[in-house]
Amino acid sequence: GAVVSQHPSWVICKSGTSVKIECRSLDFQATTMFWYRQFPKQSLMLMATSNEGSKATYEQGVEKDKFLINHASLTLSTLTVTSAHPEDSSFYICSAISGTGVTDTQYFGPGTRLTVL
Amino acid sequence: SQKIEQNSEALNIQEGKTATLTCNYTNYSPAYLQWYRQDPGRGPVFLLLIRENEKEKRKERLKVTFDTTLKQSLFHITASQPADSATYLCAQGGGGGNKLTFGTGTQLKVEL
Numbered sequence: 001g002a003v004v005s006q007h008p009s010w011v012i013c014k015s016g017t018s019v020k021i022e023c024r025s026l027d028f029q030a031t032t033m034f035w036y037r038q039f040p041k042q043s044l045m046l047m048a049t050s051n052e053g054s055k056a057t058y059e060q061g062v063e064k065d066k067f068l069i070n071h072a073s074l075t076l077s078t079l080t081v082t083s084a085h086p087e088d089s090s091f092y093i094c095s096a097i098s099g100t101g102v103t104d105t106q107y108f109g110p111g112t113r114l115t116v117l
Numbered sequence: 118s119q120k121i122e123q124n125s126e127a128l129n130i131q132e133g134k135t136a137t138l139t140c141n142y143t144n145y146s147p148a149y150l151q152w153y154r155q156d157p158g159r160g161p162v163f164l165l166l167i168r169e170n171e172k173e174k175r176k177e178r179l180k181v182t183f184d185t186t187l188k189q190s191l192f193h194i195t196a197s198q199p200a201d202s203a204t205y206l207c208a209q210g211g212g213g214g215n216k217l218t219f220g221t222g223t224q225l226k227v228e229l
Contacts, residue, residue: 004160032215043206043219044161093160097215104215108153108160 006109023094029074030096038091084116123220138192140207147209197227
């Protein structure tokens, strides 16, 4: 089956620093990738939709200048949390789809646990 | 605005019984609903998709129903096993661009 990886699996950083998270589709080309954030005991909240070669589309309330998304190739998207603060501590999960159909399955990565001190 | 609600935060059942999880939506009927399994500290894993015009879908021990009158989807696991213990997420799709809106999930625990 389709595999999506994320790196790193966890990261601890100081307040004010930037952190980059990678999302890769290992055995398929991802036309679209999604970035989600999940707080403890809460649902996945979509942050942005990323299409290869174009600017990401951010959900309402998500600061695009704080959460920089780059989808440089069909197998790689990156999320950079700039000037991270403790309230940005969360579980960040990416997903990828390979087709353009309405009901294409999203394959999720294992997630990245970010802790900002 | 549309909400996806999974009423039970947690559900404990005995091994061998059928687990039934509920997903309700508040307003318009979504084009499709998807069910995912999420283990602690891991990303969700896709299980089943059911479209608005389908009443039931099955996959091995899993069954999903979609009732547009009740605005509800039910997710059943028959002959449950301790390995089925996880959080199960319901997600609404069809909102454009393959976007999904997730419910908060139901944590299922299957006890021996």
